[in-house]
Amino acid sequence: MRALLPARSPSVTTPRAGRRYWTRVLPLLAALACLTRVPSFTRPCWNPDEGYLAVQAGLLAGGGRLYETVVDRKPPLVPWLYQGAFALTGSESLVSVRVLAVLAQFATAALLASLARRRFGDGPGRTAGVLYLLVSVGLNPEDTQAAGFEVFILPCTAAALWCADRRRWTAAGLAVACAFLTKQTGAAVLLPVLWLCGPGRGPLLRLAAGAALPVLGAALVTDPSGFLFWTVTGSGSYASFSGSWTHVLLRAAGNAAILAVACAALLPALARRPPGRAADLWVWLTASALAVGTGLHFFGHYYLQLLPPLTLLATAALTALPRERTARAVLGTACCCALFLTWGLLAPRASLDHSRRLADAVARATAPDDRVLVWGMHPETYWLAGRAPASRYLTAGLLTNHSGGRSGARVGEQYAVPGAWHVFREETAARPPALIVDDSRGAPYAPEHLPTLRRLLAERYREAAVVDGAVVYARVRRP
Numbered sequence: 001m002r003a004l005l006p007a008r009s010p011s012v013t014t015p016r017a018g019r020r021y022w023t024r025v026l027p028l029l030a031a032l033a034c035l036t037r038v039p040s041f042t043r044p045c046w047n048p049d050e051g052y053l054a055v056q057a058g059l060l061a062g063g064g065r066l067y068e069t070v071v072d073r074k075p076p077l078v079p080w081l082y083q084g085a086f087a088l089t090g091s092e093s094l095v096s097v098r099v100l101a102v103l104a105q106f107a108t109a110a111l112l113a114s115l116a117r118r119r120f121g122d123g124p125g126r127t128a129g130v131l132y133l134l135v136s137v138g139l140n141p142e143d144t145q146a147a148g149f150e151v152f153i154l155p156c157t158a159a160a161l162w163c164a165d166r167r168r169w170t171a172a173g174l175a176v177a178c179a180f181l182t183k184q185t186g187a188a189v190l191l192p193v194l195w196l197c198g199p200g201r202g203p204l205l206r207l208a209a210g211a212a213l214p215v216l217g218a219a220l221v222t223d224p225s226g227f228l229f230w231t232v233t234g235s236g237s238y239a240s241f242s243g244s245w246t247h248v249l250l251r252a253a254g255n256a257a258i259l260a261v262a263c264a265a266l267l268p269a270l271a272r273r274p275p276g277r278a279a280d281l282w283v284w285l286t287a288s289a290l291a292v293g294t295g296l297h298f299f300g301h302y303y304l305q306l307l308p309p310l311t312l313l314a315t316a317a318l319t320a321l322p323r324e325r326t327a328r329a330v331l332g333t334a335c336c337c338a339l340f341l342t343w344g345l346l347a348p349r350a351s352l353d354h355s356r357r358l359a360d361a362v363a364r365a366t367a368p369d370d371r372v373l374v375w376g377m378h379p380e381t382y383w384l385a386g387r388a389p390a391s392r393y394l395t396a397g398l399l400t401n402h403s404g405g406r407s408g409a410r411v412g413e414q415y416a417v418p419g420a421w422h423v424f425r426e427e428t429a430a431r432p433p434a435l436i437v438d439d440s441r442g443a444p445y446a447p448e449h450l451p452t453l454r455r456l457l458a459e460r461y462r463e464a465a466v467v468d469g470a471v472v473y474a475r476v477r478r479p
Contacts, residue, residue, distance in 0.1 A: 025113060025126050032133045033106035036337065039137075039145045039344030040098045043352060044384070046146035048395070049301075050094060051355075051380025053148075055394055057082035058091050058383070067226030071392050073235045076218055076227075077181040078149055091383075094147060101147040104155050109133050111158035112308055115165060119278075120319045127326060128315040131266065134330075134337040135307055138262020139255060141344035143300030149183040150304040156182055157189040158308050161284065164196040169203045173210020180211075181218055184231060185291035185305065192284035192309075234417060252298035259303050262340060265332025266314040269325065275316035284309035297403065351378070354468050358437060359384035361467040365474070366434050373428070375447065376439030376470070377402070390433035391424055399424060400445040411444040413452060421452055428456060432475055436461055439470040 045051050056070050056079045064070040066079065085096035109129040117125025137144045156179035163172035172193050179186030190211070197203045219227040260267065275281070288305040292298065318326045355378050362372055362385040371390040374381045379394040393399050401415035413421055436457065440446035447453045461473035 021117075021122055021125075025129065026110060028126070029109045029113065029129045029133065030106050032130060033102050033109060036133050036137050036341065037098070037102045037105065037145065039141055039341060039347075040101065040147070041095065042345060043349060044094065045352060045355070045380045047142045047148065047301075048378055048380060049148045050097075050146050051378065051383050052394055053079055053082045053097075054086075054091065054094065054383040055379050055389060057086050059388070061086060061091070062388075066222045067230050068223055069392050071226075071230055071398070072394075073230055073398075074149065074183060075181040075231050076222055077178065078152055078183075081152065097147040101151045104152050105133060105136055107155040108136075108158045108308060111155065111162045112311060115158070115162055116312055116315050118165065120316060123323075123326075124315050124319050127318065127330065128311055130330060131314060131333055132307060132311040134333040135259075135262050135266070135311060136304070137337055137340040137344065138307075139258050139300040139303060139340075141340070141347045143255075144304070144340070145344050146301070148301055150301045153179050153182045153186040153305060154308060156186060157284075157305070160189045160193050161196075161280070161308075164193045164280075167203070169197060169206040170210040172197075173207040173212075174214060176207075177211045177214035181214060184235075185294055185302070188287040188291040188305070189284065191287040192280045195280045195283045248296050248298065252293075255298060255300045255303055258300070259306070262336050263310065263314070263333070264336060265329045266310075266318075269317045269321060269329060270314050273317045273320045275313060275320070278313060278316050281309050281313050281316070285313060352380075354378075355381045356384055357468045358439065358470055361465065361472060362387055362435060362437060365464070365472070370434035371431060372435040372437065373433040374437045374439055375445075375453065376437070376441075376443075378439060381437070381439070390431065391427045393420060393424060396440070396443075396445040400450065402443065402445045411449075413450055425452065432460060434475055435464075436473040436475075437467075437470055438473065441469045 040046070045054075052072065056064075056072065059070045060066065060079060060083045066076050070079070072079070081100065082097055085100060089096040109132045112132050113125045113129030115125075116128035156175050160172050160175035160179060163169075163175055176187065176190050176193060179189050193207065197207055285306065288309055291305050292302045314329070318329055358374070358378075359381050362374070362381065366372060366385075366387060368386065370387060372382070372385070372387045373390040375396055377395050377397060379389075382389050382394070397403055399416045399420050400411050400413065402411045438447055438457075447457055457473055460476055462476055463471060464474040465472040
């Protein structure tokens with residue numbers, strides 16, 4: 001039985017052998033990355049995060065300022081990524097950012113393959129890259145096929161471990177910063193990096209400098225106080241628990257069960273032969289699990305952060321077993337991957353179809369330069385309709401504290417982001433929306449529960465139509 005190599009033992013190869021190895025492995029990983037992302041290109045929008053980012057990118061391209069006139073509880077890297085992609089290819093389609101998501105998955109797989117090869121050898125390196133891409137689709141397609149925040153976190157976290165494994169502490173800090181600037185939970189990778197760093201003062205200083213400078217730069221480029229508020233201090237209500245524990249636990253268990261199906265061929269080997277010389281990988285997995293649980297929302301895409309350390313640990317466990325076990329594990333994971341890809345190709349589109357019908361109605365009833373307000377949780381309606389939002393708050397969530405995966409507890413004007421309703425009243429008074437679409441459909445954030453919005457509708461708007469359950473209000477032209 002093959003013994004596991006110590007976590008810090010490099011594999012000994014000549015440069016020529018290394019080039020031959022990668023000329024065989026990288027095309028395989030690239031082809032597999034493309035294959036596993038095929039469903040991503042079959043619909044215009046997969047989930048509200050993509051819609052939110054697309055609208056943000058359009059506002060930024062039109063002169064909007066992040067954390068001032070364009071707001072969200074996220075760091076700036078992914079909105080900038082969308083903005084850059086749209087600048088090159090146009091904003092009518094998400095194909096460009098979907099291509100970037102394929103590249104992100106390929107980069108993650110290549111980095112994991114390099115980590116595994118350095119520790120366990122050529123074969124395990126190839127296995128790690130392949131296994132990662134096979135399990136990367138192992139959740140609801142809305143979570144895995146969207147070009148969302150977590151997809152772009154993963155190459156940053158893998159790069160952080162890759163650099164730390166090679167004692168490149170400044171570069172590791174930069175990668176940690178990029179993970180945080182993609183989404184706050186990406187900073188969880190700092191724990192395994194610190195584990196590898198140890199107590200030495202020099203490495204810690206280089207790591208800290210590498211991590212701090214990009215974050216400070218992002219704050220200065222945007223708005224320092226706004227950056228701090230929207231990415232750290234202003235997210236307390238969203239991250240705090242409210243609602244039913246049963247609801248939260250069922251969501252957490254459901255997504256964990258789906259992921260367990262995707263990893264079904266790997267978990268037995270990991271349970272039977274847990275690697276004993278991979279402490280940093282266990283720390284990485286634990287830190288990622290804490291990131292998944294942050295805020296107790298347990299959306300499926302949160303679970304994507306578990307996949308890189310889980311893949312490496314499974315690869316390490318397989319190196320201690322006969323080679324045929326590895327072949328069976330890869331084959332079994334490939335079969336599960338095929339099931340999830342089929343799900344992605346055949347998944348129902350009820351939410352998307354609703355947004356498209358609503359967007360068509362908005363586009364027919366307004367002019368291209370009109371601003372509209374879609375009161376709901378589906379900002380993709382703005383993007384699909386080609387209309388600019390009348391407020392910087394693209395969903396009802398920031399104005400009511402409503403969030404998916406929770407009950408209606410602690411939802412209302414009094415739970416909004418501080419100062420949000422004052423800004424909302426100023427925006428709608430200075431440039432009243434030509435159309436207001438109430439897409440709440442009986443949700444706890446419906447206008448009847450919100451005095452400010454109810455008064456706005458009563459004083460300035462009249463009901464004009466009902467589209468797929470959403471009520472469309474047209475502005476009353478006063479003489």
